[in-house]
Amino acid sequence: MDVATFCVLAVLAVVSGAMVFRFDSMARATFSLLTSLLCVGGLVVLLGLAYLGIVIVLMMTIEMAIMAVFMVMYMMNPAGLMPMTMTHNKKGAAVVCCLLFLLLAAGILLAPWPARRGKAPADPTMELGMSLMGPQMLTMMTLGMALFATIVATVVLATRRGRYDRLGDDLRARHADDPVRGGVGR
């Protein structure tokens, strides 16, 4: 049963991943990529990491839905109504991809995998998290805050309207002068 599920998900993941480069419509390519990523989420669940697998499904669905909008916005031919190709240097890329795939597949088949020692832990997700960043948790939290602060700072620096535009030269305006009125009584 597990082997059958693995085969179906793996084949679907590879095929839909390859179709990303065959489709000439941005929407189709995006959702083909989403299909591939959902299959990967299923494979992670199959590995016994149910939480991680379901989170992959959750994050990737939202992410690809938003990405579809941006892709459509920036591509010259979003709907695939005109002939267009997603790939450049087609032959070279195909050769490199095939060689890399063969190399990795050979590695999987030829490497001497160790046998399992001991029993599987009760909560593999927890164990994986601990072994990935157990002692580095404080570093990760600090890094997360730093990244978030960077995002906020970048947006503040990039926006053209500052507080003096919104609230007047002496910041005493009773109502902020915003181009779009908001929902909290402004």
Added chain:
Amino acid sequence: MAERAPLWAIFVLPALLLAVALVTAGFDAVLAAGARNGRLGSPREAAARATEPGREVLRQLVQQPRRTRASDVPLARVGAALLPVAAVLAAVVLPLGFRSVSDLPEGIVWFNAMEALAWAAVWLAGWGPNSTLSLIGGYRFLAQGLAYELPHMLAITTAALGAESLRVGDVVDAQAGVWFAVWMPAAFGIYLLSAMAMAFWGPFDQPAGHDVAGGAASELSGADRVLFLGGRWLLLVVAAAFSVPLFMGGGHGPLLPGWAWTVLKTAAVLAFLVWARRRVPTLRMDRYLELAWVVLTPLAIAQALVVAVVVLNR
């Protein structure tokens, strides 16, 4: 801990959801007719109106389907079909009383992941027909999704935090004494708001609004339309039903058996949501967006903080 339901429950679940959705749609049709005529009418008239959704489904199924020019048929089909599938998959972790089809250890995350599929579904259904109005509907749903998803996630995380488990069965067990709705009112309110938004219902029905001729659904016809609009009803039912195990004690209650309490509470929430749509006008999403970021998200975080402190002191 919730028990595992027998295997046939897998086949009963979609039928049950469908029946509840049809009854809810019938109730809505009666209210709509009542609002049009200024009175509810005799029980016979009401009964005739309650069958309207069912008749509409049959009419759509035998109707000649329309096709737009240069439409992306596969994508539109996938979008229309994905909506009911996502709703049914999300319902897999819903306990009826104390039994669910599958009480996954990560049930709450599973529910959230499945309802996220609705994002993709509505955008696809809007994009597929190559028509402006439906495309606007699809884009509106994404904008709306961004505004409601964060408070929504925080609200359901708060319930999981209160029970110290992501398993829906454990969340129900934790409410044997006091409902979560009592000591997490903010999370409960935010959940109800975002439950409506998820099914683009009530004040959040802009993606399928009248101003864009039905939005994402405007070009769908025939079986596609039945699947899409039926899927939306299913989503509403599932989202409303999930508030029962999360915040309203699930099957806990005196005298009656567990399943009866679940049904009663779900019916109450659904009736409230259907009634609320008739009371509140459609919200413009840019307005709700600011409300969601400036008020609801901090409120949800504060609520989670309160719950976390209570749980740590336990």
